[in-house]
Amino acid sequence: MPHKTTAAMTSLNGGTAFHSLHVSRFATLLFRAHALLYSFALFALLLHHFLYPSSVLLLAADLVLSFLWASAVPFRWCPVRRKEFPDSLLREVGRDDLPAIDVFVCTADPRREPPASVASTALSAMAFDYPTDRLSVYLSDDGGSAVTLFAFMEAARFARYWLPFCKENAVVKRSPEVYFEEESSDKAGSKNLKHLKSEDAVLEQVLLENSKDVDIAGNSLPNLIYVSREKSPACHHHYKAGALNVLTRVSGALSNAPIVLTLDCDTFSDDPRAPLRALCYFLDPSLAADLAFVQFPQRYQGINEDDIYASRYMRLFRFNPRGMDGLRGPSYVGTGCFFARASLHGDTKAALPISRSDAGRFSASDDVLKKAHGLAKSDFEDATSWGSTIGFRYGSLVEDFNTGYRLHCEGWRSVLCDPERAAFVGDVPRNLNDVISQMKRWIVGLYEVAFSRHTPLSYGIRNASFPMGLCYAHYAFWGAWCVPLMIYGLLPQLALIQRVPLFPKVSDPWFFVYAYLFLAAYLYDLLDFLINGVPFRRWWNDQRIWLFRGPTAYLFGTLEFLLNSLSVSAPGFNLTSKVTEEKQADRYARGDFDFAARSPFFGALAAVAIVNLSAVAVGIKRVATGEVEIGEFSMQLALCGFVAGNCWPIYGAMFWRRDGGRMPVRVTAAAAVAAVMLHMIAHLVSAFRG
Numbered sequence: 001m002p003h004k005t006t007a008a009m010t011s012l013n014g015g016t017a018f019h020s021l022h023v024s025r026f027a028t029l030l031f032r033a034h035a036l037l038y039s040f041a042l043f044a045l046l047l048h049h050f051l052y053p054s055s056v057l058l059l060a061a062d063l064v065l066s067f068l069w070a071s072a073v074p075f076r077w078c079p080v081r082r083k084e085f086p087d088s089l090l091r092e093v094g095r096d097d098l099p100a101i102d103v104f105v106c107t108a109d110p111r112r113e114p115p116a117s118v119a120s121t122a123l124s125a126m127a128f129d130y131p132t133d134r135l136s137v138y139l140s141d142d143g144g145s146a147v148t149l150f151a152f153m154e155a156a157r158f159a160r161y162w163l164p165f166c167k168e169n170a171v172v173k174r175s176p177e178v179y180f181e182e183e184s185s186d187k188a189g190s191k192n193l194k195h196l197k198s199e200d201a202v203l204e205q206v207l208l209e210n211s212k213d214v215d216i217a218g219n220s221l222p223n224l225i226y227v228s229r230e231k232s233p234a235c236h237h238h239y240k241a242g243a244l245n246v247l248t249r250v251s252g253a254l255s256n257a258p259i260v261l262t263l264d265c266d267t268f269s270d271d272p273r274a275p276l277r278a279l280c281y282f283l284d285p286s287l288a289a290d291l292a293f294v295q296f297p298q299r300y301q302g303i304n305e306d307d308i309y310a311s312r313y314m315r316l317f318r319f320n321p322r323g324m325d326g327l328r329g330p331s332y333v334g335t336g337c338f339f340a341r342a343s344l345h346g347d348t349k350a351a352l353p354i355s356r357s358d359a360g361r362f363s364a365s366d367d368v369l370k371k372a373h374g375l376a377k378s379d380f381e382d383a384t385s386w387g388s389t390i391g392f393r394y395g396s397l398v399e400d401f402n403t404g405y406r407l408h409c410e411g412w413r414s415v416l417c418d419p420e421r422a423a424f425v426g427d428v429p430r431n432l433n434d435v436i437s438q439m440k441r442w443i444v445g446l447y448e449v450a451f452s453r454h455t456p457l458s459y460g461i462r463n464a465s466f467p468m469g470l471c472y473a474h475y476a477f478w479g480a481w482c483v484p485l486m487i488y489g490l491l492p493q494l495a496l497i498q499r500v501p502l503f504p505k506v507s508d509p510w511f512f513v514y515a516y517l518f519l520a521a522y523l524y525d526l527l528d529f530l531i532n533g534v535p536f537r538r539w540w541n542d543q544r545i546w547l548f549r550g551p552t553a554y555l556f557g558t559l560e561f562l563l564n565s566l567s568v569s570a571p572g573f574n575l576t577s578k579v580t581e582e583k584q585a586d587r588y589a590r591g592d593f594d595f596a597a598r599s600p601f602f603g604a605l606a607a608v609a610i611v612n613l614s615a616v617a618v619g620i621k622r623v624a625t626g627e628v629e630i631g632e633f634s635m636q637l638a639l640c641g642f643v644a645g646n647c648w649p650i651y652g653a654m655f656w657r658r659d660g661g662r663m664p665v666r667v668t669a670a671a672a673v674a675a676v677m678l679h680m681i682a683h684l685v686s687a688f689r690g
């Protein structure tokens, strides 16, 4: 397998190159050839539907599949890889001329996001290999928790030892929690967390000030500021986007750095030179004029060997961004992203390029603090453009996706910074229910963009370019996967049991269209993973989880969005827990699926699994007894065999596992009832038609 492709190297920066761009000709050509053939086959498939109509549902499934396939083409059309040369940057610019950086860290709930870990994330950013007189770290605490504030006071003291220690010993892992690999003592959940109470709940506290505080070696420390914005029932607080906008304003008053880095509370820095890498782009005059953000991919720690829940999101965070980078730039993924502040203020692009020596002046005088206080009040944004045309955008649970998308539509660009060694590392949910819940929230948020007046299908295509609009449409309608997955996961199986053939016989030439479409899609996907050095088993698990999302995250997300649209329910941000119970963690480390929750997701998943298992059993029996001819049902049999094979962990969890990760009996029973009902409906329908 060719791991390296021919690389064309272009220097984008006239004199000293701060970065380079590689276009992989081989991969591009290979994909375009594949895309051409595949689109012919898709046309043939649709033609077949019109010549020999078999089922409207299958037609609907194939139409959605075709849309999702076509909208994913731009991701592979001309992917690029970049490289940064921070040493060249330092030689050219010099440390004293680097622009100031404001780092934003968000946290929301001390029970789900242990304050010690959050503080560790902040410390890892404070310890960046960067002049401390132009580095400020802001924490937004949406939980308004006294424990978090206390943890940050301790962190401020600890920084006096930690920063010189890192620098003297050239430590690369600058998250103390990760460095010491200690289990933080209060991870198991502290019950009596006090919430801060002050007159109006806004609380801002400057914990470290560069001009005053020094470490034990006498060097100055970066600024560290704790912010807890005011929340009131009268105003929507807009979740993380609201928190980020408060930080944007508060930091604007205090330090006003031209570069802003956003981090989730679990995303620690694992490369102290990450800011320098981002600056390789921001300080390149040929890019700077319209560069809104430099995105590092989301990467994670603690994923098990085979990555059973496909937590790496290879397509989402690794492959697709490279493709978008060859267009107008990758989407914003919420963390590990450096912004040009000007782009957040909706400033005209003339405000850029960032002046190199824009050190920003930190001031925390009483006047400034008073002003900042007002900026964090809950009603400050009333009748302003915050969240609509400036700052992080509101109206979607995926504020990151929405914000990046809108910036691209406004003409800004972005760059993917994807060094070999992960620069930022975060946590993944370690039980299946959390994994699915997280994705369900994303699906709802993505639909909110899909069906807004800024829908990528028209607004996006018009404003961000045709291929960018398609990429965004692909994501925005991600939940639509539930249509083909549910239909292909149930209909052919139920029809098999009712003796209704749905697909061409093996002897029929049309059979090859189906076979080709399935195999080519699967093989190409596998190739994508293998070329990128991902072992086969991880790919296998990835496609399995994709199937599992059909009756769970995709379906429930779609239904939830529908209910929200009808105002039956309202969107909510269910925070991903960063705490895993010990037994769950053990199961995850062993690579055992965790079905312990009494979750409707598992009920739906198990129902589909039971239908497929029964179809396999009945189908094999019928073929063995000569009741049906195998050629007529071969595709239906192969399909339920394939799905049932993928469902193996579900059968284990229902029938023979005895450990804590097995499926609750109630869930299994509910699923069995649902499966029986599906069979009855199928029976009635076929009786009615026959």
Ligand SMILES: O=c1ccn([C@@H]2O[C@H](COP(=O)(O)OP(=O)(O)O[C@H]3O[C@H](CO)[C@@H](O)[C@H](O)[C@H]3O)[C@@H](O)[C@H]2O)c(=O)[nH]1
Pocket (backbone or CB within 6 Å): 106, 107, 108, 109, 113, 140, 142, 238, 239, 240, 243, 263, 264, 265, 266, 333, 334, 335, 397, 398, 399, 400, 401, 438, 573, 574, 575, 576, 577
């Ligand atoms: O009201 C809120 C809700 C969340 N957060 C913070 O937002 C971050 C992300 O929340 P998390 O529960 O970890 O969501 P995930 O789904 O794991 O996060 C992914 O998806 C989010 C929504 O698209 C992005 O914001 C994140 O960057 C991205 O990593 C965390 O630091 C939270 O503390 C807040 O500050 N206020």
Ligand SMILES: [Mn+2]
Pocket (backbone or CB within 6 Å): 264, 266, 576
């Ligand atoms: Mn997260």
